[in-house]
Amino acid sequence: MNAPIKLDRSRLDAALARIPRTHELLIDGRWGAGRGGETIERISPAHGVTVSTYARASEHEADLAISAARSAFDGGPWPRMTAAERSKVLLDVASLIERDAEVIALLDCLESGKPIAQARGEIAGAADIWRYAAALARDLHGESFSTLGPNKLGVVVRDPIGVVSIITPWNFPFLIVSQKLPFALAAGCTAVVKPSELTSASTLYLGKLLLEAGLPAGVVNIIAGTGADVGAAMTSDPRVDMISFTGSTRVGKSAMATAAQTLKKVSMELGGKNPQIVFADADLEAALDAAVFGAYFNAGECCNAGSRLIIQRPLAERFVADLQRKVRDVKVGDPLDEDVRVGAIVTPDHLEKIEGYVAEARAAGAEVKVGGTRLEHESGQFMAPTIVDGVQPQMTIAREEVFGPVLSILTFETADEAVAIANSTDYGLSAGVWSQDFNTCLNVSRGIHAGTVWMNTFMDGASELPFGGYKQSGLGRELGRRAVDDYTEEKTLHFHSGPRTAWWVPRPSET
Numbered sequence: 001m002n003a004p005i006k007l008d009r010s011r012l013d014a015a016l017a018r019i020p021r022t023h024e025l026l027i028d029g030r031w032g033a034g035r036g037g038e039t040i041e042r043i044s045p046a047h048g049v050t051v052s053t054y055a056r057a058s059e060h061e062a063d064l065a066i067s068a069a070r071s072a073f074d075g076g077p078w079p080r081m082t083a084a085e086r087s088k089v090l091l092d093v094a095s096l097i098e099r100d101a102e103v104i105a106l107l108d109c110l111e112s113g114k115p116i117a118q119a120r121g122e123i124a125g126a127a128d129i130w131r132y133a134a135a136l137a138r139d140l141h142g143e144s145f146s147t148l149g150p151n152k153l154g155v156v157v158r159d160p161i162g163v164v165s166i167i168t169p170w171n172f173p174f175l176i177v178s179q180k181l182p183f184a185l186a187a188g189c190t191a192v193v194k195p196s197e198l199t200s201a202s203t204l205y206l207g208k209l210l211l212e213a214g215l216p217a218g219v220v221n222i223i224a225g226t227g228a229d230v231g232a233a234m235t236s237d238p239r240v241d242m243i244s245f246t247g248s249t250r251v252g253k254s255a256m257a258t259a260a261q262t263l264k265k266v267s268m269e270l271g272g273k274n275p276q277i278v279f280a281d282a283d284l285e286a287a288l289d290a291a292v293f294g295a296y297f298n299a300g301e302c303c304n305a306g307s308r309l310i311i312q313r314p315l316a317e318r319f320v321a322d323l324q325r326k327v328r329d330v331k332v333g334d335p336l337d338e339d340v341r342v343g344a345i346v347t348p349d350h351l352e353k354i355e356g357y358v359a360e361a362r363a364a365g366a367e368v369k370v371g372g373t374r375l376e377h378e379s380g381q382f383m384a385p386t387i388v389d390g391v392q393p394q395m396t397i398a399r400e401e402v403f404g405p406v407l408s409i410l411t412f413e414t415a416d417e418a419v420a421i422a423n424s425t426d427y428g429l430s431a432g433v434w435s436q437d438f439n440t441c442l443n444v445s446r447g448i449h450a451g452t453v454w455m456n457t458f459m460d461g462a463s464e465l466p467f468g469g470y471k472q473s474g475l476g477r478e479l480g481r482r483a484v485d486d487y488t489e490e491k492t493l494h495f496h497s498g499p500r501t502a503w504w505v506p507r508p509s510e511t
Contacts, residue, residue, distance in 0.1 A: 029217025
């Protein structure tokens with residue numbers, strides 16, 4: 001596993017020949033450069049070559065994008081279309097995503113370093129989400145109350161909230177924008193979208209598909225730029241009605257503080273420090289596979305990563321030994337290789353940060369069983385899948401989000417102790433429970449403070465199931481049948497028929 005990683009240059013050249021390499025900003029239905037003419041270059045974290053060049057947006061372009069979205073909402077056709085008309089556009093976008101799935105997957109693979117097989121799965125999942133949102137567009141409805149009295153009727157309607165700022169991270173560029181944008185559009189909202197400046201290409205490509213599907217100008221505006229240049233304006237501008245953000249808890253807190261100045265609605269999907277709890281009666285082969293998958297999927301650069309493995313003590317020694325053998329077989333390397341399961345780390349700085357967590361754990365008394373170091377490579381940055389044993393709940397590596405291919409091993413005796421360890425961080429995004437006893441699974445899952453608890457599976461999902469976290473893992477939920485509702489405001493319409501009872505009735509002596 002620690003042999004130097006070699007890349008196939010012909011495979012890279014073939015991929016580069018299939019994708020667009022330069023990208024402009026989409027504002028008010030038109031493509032263009034930023035006013036200053038500056039660009040952002042993205043170097044592939046696996047290959048060390050420039051794979052994308054974007055026009056760089058500044059506060060000026062953010063202002064133009066917000067103006068376009070505001071005008072499109074206040075006076076444009078999109079919020080006034082029928083649900084059936086909006087649904088058709090979303091369905092057409094889903095079909096276009098499927099048509100161009102390989103191009104989109106290559107863009108995400110080259111920019112993020114994720115394996116191509118995984119990227120393809122994400123794009124397929126994204127298309128399904130767009131179709132699900134299209135169905136929900138036609139199911140958006142309010143309530144009526146005919147029991148208020150003989151002359152009264154109450155109707156509650158849902159109006160689109162308005163202009164939404166959508167800010168997405170670098171780790172799942174296309175999938176995460178697809179967990180937000182189609183639901184905002186289904187509700188009738190308009191949007192300004194800022195993908196991460198590290199992985200903007202697939203989102204900008206999505207803009208072409210939106211226009212091809214017939215989305216009116218200004219409904220979706222996509223700008224590439226930094227948080228300081230663009231994100232700050234998108235969270236502070238009073239013309240924006242809502243912020244939908246996915247990223248780190250630290251940045252999410254900052255965005256919420258800014259949004260509070262104008263009391264915008266916020267939806268936040270933030271960090272996680274997710275446990276998998278393995279009881280002695282579990283299906284051990286299935287639990288082993290899920291432990292490896294949960295820890296090293298997307299190189300651990302995943303808010304849902306199962307970065308804490310909490311094992312019942314009588315089972316721990318055997319389970320960790322089996323785990324080491326499985327981890328040594330995980331193929332790390334060129335993300336364009338169909339057989340690779342762990343690709344590159346997104347930036348050199350992030351790789352150094354991951355190594356720092358491992359070094360700190362070792363210094364605190366934990367033992368690195370497998371990995372713990374970067375892998376030799378001529379141009380990119382790769383980290384060996386790592387197991388850190390003997391971790392205690394109070395250690396930094398057990399409490400903070402490493403966001404890399406590092407699995408921490410903790411142990412427990414009783415179910416109550418396992419739940420206490422699982423809940424001992426500031427996060428509460430997801431968790432897994434492994435036992436063949438239904439009562440154990442149910443009772444433990446009820447005790448864990450997390451938005452999703454998987455039982456005898458891990459990191460599974462569907463468009464129909466809501467996703468989000470407790471505590472500092474975020475606010476609100478994405479996906480699920482109420483996902484479109486999140487992008488609406490409720491309005492009460494109170495009807496009265498017949499003569500109105502006077503508020504003041506004069507006394508006989510006053511007439």
